[in-house]
Amino acid sequence: MIKIKDLQHHFKIGKKGNERHVPVLKGVTLEVGKGEIVAILGKSGSGKSTLLHILAGFMSPETGSVVVNGQETAALKESQQASFRLENFGFIFQNFQLMPGLSAFENVELPLKIKGMAEAERKMKVQKLLEKVGLEEVAGHYPNELSGGQQQRVSIARALITDAPIILADEPTGSLDSETEKDILLLIQSLNKKLGLTFVIITHDEEVAAVADRQYRLHDGELVKGEQRHAV
Amino acid sequence: MQFKDQIDFIRQHMKRNKLRVATTILAATMGCAFLIVLASVGFGLHQTITDDVLDNNMVTQIEVAGKSDGEAEIPPADIPDAELQQIKEMAHVIAVVERNKPEAETEIVIGNRSTYSQVVLSSMEEEQKAGFALSEGKMPSKAEEVVVGYHMAERLLTEAEMEKEANGEEVAGFAGSLIGQTVELELTPFTAEGEEAVEPSTWEFVVTGVAKEPAKDWMTDAGIYADSSWGPIFNEELGLEKGYENILVYADELQNVGGITNALKEDGYYVYSVTEELGTMNVFFNGLKAGLIFVGTIAVLIASIGIFNTMTMAVTERTREIGVMKAIGAQPKLIRKLFLMESAAIGLIGTALAVAISYGISILANWLVPIIILSSLGEEDASGMSIVISTIPWQLVVIASAISIGVAMVSGWRPARKATQIDIIQALRQEM
Secondary structure, three states: OEEEEEEEEEEEEOOOOOOEEEEEEEEEEEEEOOOOEEEEEOOOOOOHHHHHHHHHOOOOOOEEEEEEOOEEHHHOOHHHHHHHHHHHEEEEOOOOOOOOOOOHHHHHHHHHHHHOOOHHHHHHHHHHHHHHOOOHHHOOOOHHHOOHHHHHHHHHHHHHOOOOOEEEEEOOOOOOOHHHHHHHHHHHHHHHHHHOOEEEEEEOOHHHHOOOOEEEEEEOOEEEEEEEOOOO | OOHHHHHHHHHHHHHHOHHHHHHHHHHHHHHHHHHHHHHHHHHHHHHHHHHHHHHOOOOOEEEEEEEEOOOOEEOHHHOOHHHHHHHHOOOOEEEEEEEEOOOEEEEEEEOOEEEEEOEEEEOHHHHHHOOOOEEEEOOOOOOOEEEEOOOHHHHOEOHHHHHHHHOOOOOOOOOOOOOOOEEEEEEEEOOOOOOOOOOOEEEEEEEEEEEOOOOOOOOOOOOEEEEOOHHHHHHHHHOOOOOOEEEEEEEOOHHHHHHHHHHHHHOOEEEEEHHHHHHHHHHHHHHHHHHHHHHHHHHHHHHHHHHHHHHHHHHHHOHHHHHHHHHOOOOHHHHHHHHHHHHHHHHHHHHHHHHHHHHHHHHHHHHHHHHHHHHHHOOOOOOOOOOOOOOOOHHHHHHHHHHHHHHHHHHHHHHHHHHHOOOHHHHHHOOO
16 A cells, blocks of 8 residues: 655754765665554654655655555655645644634535535545544634543544545654543554555654554654554 | 536635725726726716717718819819719718808898808708708798798897897797798899999799707707809809809718728719817827726736735645645636636626725716816706716726736736645645
C-alpha cells in the first residue's frame, strides 16, 4: 500500500550565503501494508513530521521515492496531488485543524463538498458517520463549543468521510488529556478493525505508539524498527 | 465543488467579515454609481437633442434639393419623371411626393369670410402613401376637389372679425364643417415695387377633406391642397414661370432613411434627411459619452483598491483555513476560484446597488433640474419643457457592470493567486 524507499531530505539553516545543510531524513525505507497501524516514534526535531509531510505530498523529497497504491507521489503535479490526497488520505492533526466558521457537521461535510458530491447524498453520509463516532448530538456546534476530545472526533470523522484507505495522523492525541487520549486511541483501533483502514501515526508518545501493529523510531534521520503491538 | 456550495462557502466568509465587506461594497457602489450617473448625463443630453431634432422633422422624409449630372446642376423641377420613377422603385421607398407652390398671393374665400393662405399642388395619391391623413372627410377624387388644412376654418374671418383680431380680441372663425363647402381660390401674381398691380384670378373648388392636426402645438396648417394638374393651368393663367418644386422621398422606416439617403447621394442627388443631422450629432455625443465613461472608470479603479485590500486581508487571515483545505484535497484552482468569486460578488452587489441608486438619482435629476432651470428663468409651468438631464439605457448598465465587475475581479486576482501559493506546512503551523 505504501512503499517509501531511500528517502533523504535536508533543511537549510542560517542566513543566505552562509547556509548550513542539516540532514533530516537519511535514507528512510518503509513499507506499510493494507489494514496495518504503523507508528513512527521520535523526539521533537527527529524528522518524523517531515516524513509525514513527504508521505502526504505536502513537500517533495530530495532523493528517494514514495509510492502509494502503485502511484509515485512525486511524479504528480500539484493539482493531481490534491486529487490524490482526496482519494487516498484522511488526515488527523494534533491541533484538529477544524474550520472555526463551520459547525461540526459542516467540517465533516467539507471534503465531500470539495469532491463535488450531491447535497442529499453527502448529508446522509455525514449524519451516519457522526452517529458512528458519537457526535450526533453536537453536530450543529461550532469548534469553540466542543471539548478537545469532541474536536478530535470531528477531525477523525472528517478524515474518514471520503472513504480514503489511508489515515495519516500527526500527534493525534497531542492536545488531549489522558482519559480522552484513551478514547481516541480506542476509536482508532476500532476503525482499523471494523473498516480495515491503514493508519500511519506520527507521535512522540510511547502510549500512543503502543496501539500500532508495528513501531518505528526515527533517530538522527534514520528509521529503526521498534516494538510490536501490545494492549492499550 | 458544486457551484451552489461555492456560493454558500463565500457567503459564509462574507458574513464573518460583515463590516469590512460592507464598506468595500459601499466603495464599489459609489464608484460604479458615479460612473453611471456621470455617463447618464451624456446619454440624457444626447436624447434631448435627438428628440428635439426628430420632433421638428418628418423622420422618414428625405428632401431632394436637386441633382448634379457631373456638369450642370439640375433643379428639382427639372428632374425627369423617369428618374423620379426610379426613386419610387427603390427598396424601402413608399412614396415620392412632388410639391409645387405657385408664386402668387393666395386668398381663400367662403361667402363673406376669407384668409390668406398658400396652395400646395401635389399628387394626392402619393401624399396619401407618404402618410398624409385627414381629420374628417375624404381624399379628393376629382381635380376640382381639395383638402384644406386643419386650421383653415378658424382662420376664415369676416372683415369685422379681422378688425377684432387686430385689436387683440378673440375670434371664433368659421363655425361648422368645411366639408362640402365651395371655396374660392384667388391667386394674385407678386409684383415688384412700381409695377402695375395684376387682377387676381379665381377658381372654385369643393372641400372634401380636412387635413389631420399638425403634430406640434405651435404648427398651424391653414393651407389648401389641390391636385398637381392645376400647376400648368395656374402658370398659364397668371403668366407665371414654373415655380420651385419640392421633391420629398418617404422611407418606410427610420432605420432605412440612412440607406436611401446614401443611395441617392451616390446617384448625384442633393439630399437632406434627419439622419444627416443625427449622424454629425452622434459622433459628438458618442465621443462625449466615451469621455464620461472613462472619467467614471477612474472612480471605479479607486474603489478597486478597497477590494484589493479586503481580499488581501482575507487571504492573510484565512491562511490556515486555506492550508487545511489544500491538505484535505482542494485543488489550487478551486481556492483561486473561491477568492475570485468573492471579489466578483463584492463587485456584483456593489454594481446592483449602484444601478438602483443611479436610477433614483437620474429620476430625481430629471424632476429637479428643469424646475431649477425654470425658476432661474422666472417661469413656473414646466409642462411644455422636455429636458432630459440624465437617462440610463440598458447599454450603459451593461458597460458599467462589465467595468465594475471586471475591475473587482482583476483586483481580486492577485490575492487569489497568493492564496493558491500558500504553503500547506506553513499554514498548518499557524495558530488558530
